[in-house]
Amino acid sequence: AETIKVGVLHSLSGTMAISETTLKDTMLMLIEEQNAKGGLLGKQLEAVVVDPASDWPLFAERARELLERDQVAAIFGSWTSVSRKSVLPVVEELNGLMFYPVQYEGEESSKNVFYTGAAPNQQAIPAVDYLMNDLGIERWVLAGTDYVYPRTTNRILEAYLKQKGVAEADIMINYTPFGHSDWQTIVSDIRTFGSAGKKTAVVSTINGDANVPFYSELGSQGISAEDIPVIAFSVGEEELSGIDTTPLVGHLAAWNYFMSVDTDVNDDFIEKWHDFTGDTDRVSNDPMEAHYIGFNMWVEAVNKAGTTDPSAVQEAIIGVTVPNLTGGYAAMMPNHHITKPVLIGEIQDDGQFYVVWQTPGTVAGDAWSDYLEGSKDIISDWRKPLECGNYNVVTKTCSGQNFE
């Protein structure tokens, strides 16, 4: 029987396998579930799983294969920004669809990509607001891995904090290499920085493998969340499952979803996940929810368009609204970002987060930051007649599109 192919483009080996393998499994679960419901447009879905092996050029190559050879209707994949950047020209050239499920630095809006993770305004800004307003933080450490996402996020935050009247001397910015493993000096510096008599917090955009030694050093140098809370944007349940969380209780993370969220859809989702993986200890996390939302949006849009043709789906998907896992709804905005609630959670000793704060409603993702010089004049709107991902409202031009 004819099937509709769905490409799953997540690293199953190499450095990123640690995060991305779970997303591959999530996609398989969602597809299986959809097929159980009767498939899509009367056809069964078929997952085409490939392994780009954490190798960025390979992402482009695999994406091209998925689109050209396998003729997939959509690609769900990628984690790092660089892998997305690598794939981007390919999906644009071949007019494919790609759903990108991870929080990222923004500054991008492609006709062919749907950003179901958080943009900086859906994670970083609300998190800082919380720290400032609810915890009375006055001194800030912006610590990140040295790459584009933390750099951009921190630049946005720096601008934002200064705008809020925080002095230059009360901001400390620190970058470390990927996989940095010896945090003694930095943690000690943070401790010193935090002992100046003002309430201090760390905003962490530390990535992946560097987190375990970072938190473990925080723990061994006795920095508790009550002294200097750390709020992370890249640490979720999955990452915590590899850390002894006992010394970390109370440190924070900002996401759009937590496994501990007390809703029925979430409970159902987790149950299905446990059934699917056959492991009741498996956790769920934010990018999984993003895939859940993205996949359902795509299904809905295909149903709406009556075809999997990418152009038709692109048109149909804007405005599509599906339930998220936190009890609300996510809508696809004209800039290909979605609406999300922002949640702040505290780490518990069981590796879960306890939600201590959340935005009253949802926040729409902003592709182009209002706090960056180059991008505050740019907007994105993929609806006719504008159909432009980066329209400069001052010069009234649309640039940088890779299609005719």
Added chain:
Amino acid sequence: MLWNLIKQDRGGQVLLALLVLAIILVPLLNGLPTDHPLHLPTYMVAVMGKYLTLALLALSVDLVWGYLGILTLGHGAFFALGGYVMGMYLMRQIGDRGVYGHPELPDFMVFLNWDSLPWYWTGLDQFWFAAILILLVPGLLAYIFGALAFRSRVSGVYLSIITQALTFALMLAFFRNEMGFGGNNGLTDFKDILGFNLQSRQTRVGLFIASAVALALGYLLCRYITQSRLGKVCVAVRDAESRSRFLGYRVENVKLWVFTLSAMIAGVAGALYVPQVGIINPNEFSPLNSIEIVVWVAVGGRATLYGAVAGAIFINYAKTWFTTELPDVWLFALGAIFILVTVFLPKGLAGLLRRREGSA
């Protein structure tokens, strides 16, 4: 004279014949209508082009490792530098078509608030200048590094490890956004090369042909060197370095020039690689990448030039195939290949070929 070079080189003959064949057939097959059974899809052309550039890279490593005995664990650095120069040229070709519409600055500079192009980006909008730098940058680095190391008589694993340190340091440096090379995201989203649209079928075929020609020329060059007296001196240096000094050979000069030349070949390979894969990122400097190159050469058969080519193509093809067909377990398969080849084919794939020849 050309023929003399490969007269006794069965593998080389086969390789060159295949390359000529590919140069003729690939455009033909790719030009067939897409539903034709023999149609060669464009993505395959790009992938094959990539293999050829990696083969050229392997060739450059075999020249210094196989013949000169320098186990370089940092050759990826020269490849990446060539790639970065090409990437910078390609970025400059974007002009004001970037997302921010800036007439000069690449996107990543705009959003990191750079106000003007750093000096080392100037001139790179000219292809001829880029072409010179593609040879010069890796060449110069290799020259400086080599002049230091070979004069100090650093050799063996000590040399290997400092080549590794070199590429590792470069990787960390290029990861830094301050360097002005796009940090971790690297350079991507290229549009044209020499005025041709990079995404067009013709350009891809053109790049494939360019890679095939580069590989052929690279092969002949390496063959010429290894067959020359210089090549014999290389082997002499490889096997008894101090003895060759007592014969009056300036070992450090021999090493320096061959190493530099090899770095330039690697740079060319990198420059051809980048437009075909569409991205260059500091990961190309990763020490493990460089080790992998050595592994290709070993699999193919160290100190046989066509072996290096075969090894690179074979392993990379296997990788492509495995990652698509066996995504969950492909590392087992690849690892097993490495182990089996070492234990059972001490002379690599080339040894297999020679054994055939011998018994026939």
Added chain:
Amino acid sequence: MKSRIVRKLRIMGLITLLLFSAVQTAAAFDEEPLLLEFEAMLVSSDRNDTARAIELLAASEHPEQLTLLSLLLEGNLYRNRDDDRLYQLKQHEEGQPAERLLGDDSRIIESRRDFRRVVVNNAQRSQIRQVMALTALSSDQSAKRLAAVKQLMRDFDEETLSLVRDAYPDETHPKVRELMAVALAIDTLSQDDAASLSDAIDTLSRSLEPRARNALMQFSDATDDDGLKAQADAALVKIDQKIKFYKGLETLYFGLSLGSVLVLAAIGLAITFGVMGVINMAHGELIMIGAYTTFVIQQLMPEHIGLSILVAIPAAFVVSGLVGIAIERGVIRFLYGRPLETLLATFGISLVLQQAVRSIFSPLNRSVETPSWMSGMLEFNPVFAITLNRLYIILFCFMVFFALLLILKRTALGLQVRAVSQNRAMARAMGVRSERVDMMTFGLGSGVAGIAGVALSQITNVGPNLGQAYIIDSFMVVVFGGVGNIWGTLVAGMTLGVATKLVEPVTGAVLAKILVLVFIILFIQKRPRGLFPQRGRAAED
């Protein structure tokens, strides 16, 4: 998808556990009105109610106040979604009993979903700790009193200060007394009472507490009295000098501790690569196996985390050693005399081992707990403390090093392996059982790598990429030190560690790493055979 193996191990572990751990029963409390109100607030869906519940209990003079608050603090209270009552659970697992907090009802957990933990946030935790600290101020253990004063000093108000003031005259323990004096002096500085100000400055000038320094700074900025300002500034200079000195010590300690991690990671390689000449790209994975062994051991004895590390050391040695022996027997022995090819084969092995771990344990990092005897700090003063886990690692590093040195220098194995690596054929002709020597030596190097894994599991990721993260550094250290010299490895590791830590505060972590690499490159120009080169005629050709 956690493998079945692990789960099985875990079940076996549970059984062992039951034999060991005494079963504790939760005491139920009476349903008195105060506690009922407390319960009602905690099961409410309004987060602010939790804070109110704490205040309620804190303000009361209830005898079980502390017990209840610590139950809350430690996350032992659960809300049942059916009856909205609080329960104490032994384990949040289906089939386990749940005891009502008030009254003595109990039920069996049918679905985990039915019970939701009652969670406190940071602010509430501070709140509870303050309450507890106030009580602890009158504890008869000086350590508790000290901790209490420290806790109170985070954030004191009139009420807490007056408690400290009351307790101060009776305090006998010098340290506690000193800290109290500092607290009181800080308070004095914020008053405007010139008489005791000078004394307060004097008290504070002897303290390294950050709050003391901050108070002095504030005072110096604010005061109009030139004499006092000068005194405060002098005190600050004195404090800053001390801080600088201790920061220097700290940097040194950080350097040594980073160095010992490097040495541990490299020392196995110093044997397999340095002595045997095998370019062992799978070395990192042998470390990884050691770390996973630690994880498995902890799964087997979850109630004895403190012991588990001690068990893990020999276990990791054996497991990694056996894997090493298997590698040697299966692959490397075919490659002697072809040292470069060991690189190729072991590279393959490293890929296979990584993937194997991914398949068995999942690609996720695994969490290895730090036993309590290894956590915490040895605090010399408020600006200088050494972290215990690192201290143990430094000590461990030296132990491993000297044990190896002993084996290599004092046993026949050490001599034989060097002979074999220098001239295999001749060694055999002299009766050396080269196969056994190879096997044992490779096993030894691998086992030591495994031991390093145990140490690393305490400070970094236990995941499939663990090995990759250390392999480059390990080779760097061995070569920098001089191949074949394990003293070289020790000195090289420590040198690189200290150098990195000296540079890092100036340049940041990224540049520090780059600079250290450049340093290695330049150093090797000067000493082309590492720190401790093999000398003599034979080494020259």
Added chain:
Amino acid sequence: MSQTSLLSEVKDKNHVFSFMQSQASPALNVDKDILLYLEGLSVSFDGFKAINELNLYIRDGELRCIIGPNGAGKTTMMDIITGKTQPDSGSAWFGQTINLLELDEPAIAQAGIGRKFQKPTVFEFLSVEENLILAMPDERSVISLLLAKLNGEQRDRIEEVLIQVGLKEQALIRAGSLSHGQKQWLEIGMLLMQKPRLLLVDEPVAGMTHQEMDRTAELLISLSGSHSVVVVEHDMDFVRQLAGKDRTVTVLHQGSVLAEGSMDQVQNNRKVIEVYLGE
């Protein structure tokens, strides 16, 4: 090359880097008829004096035999002359103009000093013929090596040497698979190809039969006159043949000259008999 000296080189804008210099040494000058001067040489290893205030002069065209107990410092002396070992003190001049201590191994070789090692060392992966080709004195710069071609004359010369050292049949086999003695011959062949002004020959007949020894002696004697030859050997028959009646024999002991003179004188020297020859 140390870092500091490199730095000072870089800073000195008039500095001509060694790799830019022409690699020819000053012309050899043997006006005084002495080809090699070793004066006051000393070298020690970890405190052990291997060469001790050694003085030795070799005339142009002379054939000199050097004998002496094992460990006397004969090989070490050659190491110093060829640049392998730097002496702690003393001087070593090649003719009047060339200071050997300032040159490195390739420069010394190019200046005209060739050496046969005590333990035969040949390029094992190259054929016997290629070993000889590489020993030819002409092409040394990288470019000329790249372009080098054998001319007829050179071919004839190789042929001749192959026959001379009895390896004609083995010309195309890997040098690594020669027997010990054959490697000795190959090394002698390489010396012949190299045609250096000064030949340092360390134990050439070890492992040779008596007849081969005779042949070697003839060969070396025929070379003297146009070349200077320094031979180290423990085989007294061979030394006797070489030294004949009137050539000088030098006896080294504990790093310095113990005796020097004709074979007869040396043979009858009490001390030489005691430490070296035995009764």
Added chain:
Amino acid sequence: MISIQGLNQFYGESHTLWDIDMQIPEGQCTVLMGRNGVGKTTLLQCIMGHQKVASGSIQLNPVNKDLVKTSVEQRPRLGVGYVPQGRQIFPLLTVEENLQIGLPVLPRGQRKIPDYIFELFPVLADMMHRRGGDLSGGQQQQLAIGRALVVDPKLLILDEPTEGIQPNVVQEIGDIIRKLNREMGLTVLLVEQKLPFARKVGDRFCILDRGRKVAEGAMDGLDDTLIKQYLTV
């Protein structure tokens, strides 16, 4: 002591030893002779197990073992000591360590370097802690002989042991070999090019030519014809 039958050996394709039959009588000193490259070293290496033999057997007698089938490291335990051509000293081990290598083959309790070795080669005692590779050629040769004696051999195999050794020590080595042979009953198999030395120490001779055994007999039987035919170039 050793009886070799029908021994053939190849280096890759090239047939180096052809049907060698040879006896090495116990308690005697047999000298193996022949021009360069005829296969002397190769034959010794076959006996030592360093070269694979294609066919044939090498019986070691009192213990009645076919050496072809035993591992290399068994040989010293069966009482075979070996002084290879080119010395094969462990260059980075000290002189002492070079000598100690063989100790584990001795029975426990006797694992000590025998003093007579230092009496034979006093220079070794002086150089005890020097790296083997630093010694001069002749010193290394003495060390190689000393090292072979450490394993307390019944059969001593020497491949051109006098190479590079000063004349008075060569005499001494000759005396030593004779002494070991005559007084201590050690069987000796010696490869030697130098006739006077061979005549002095040998009881029997055996000549190889191009991989074949061409003559054998008591030392008196080594006459000019044989020498001319097989030992002259």
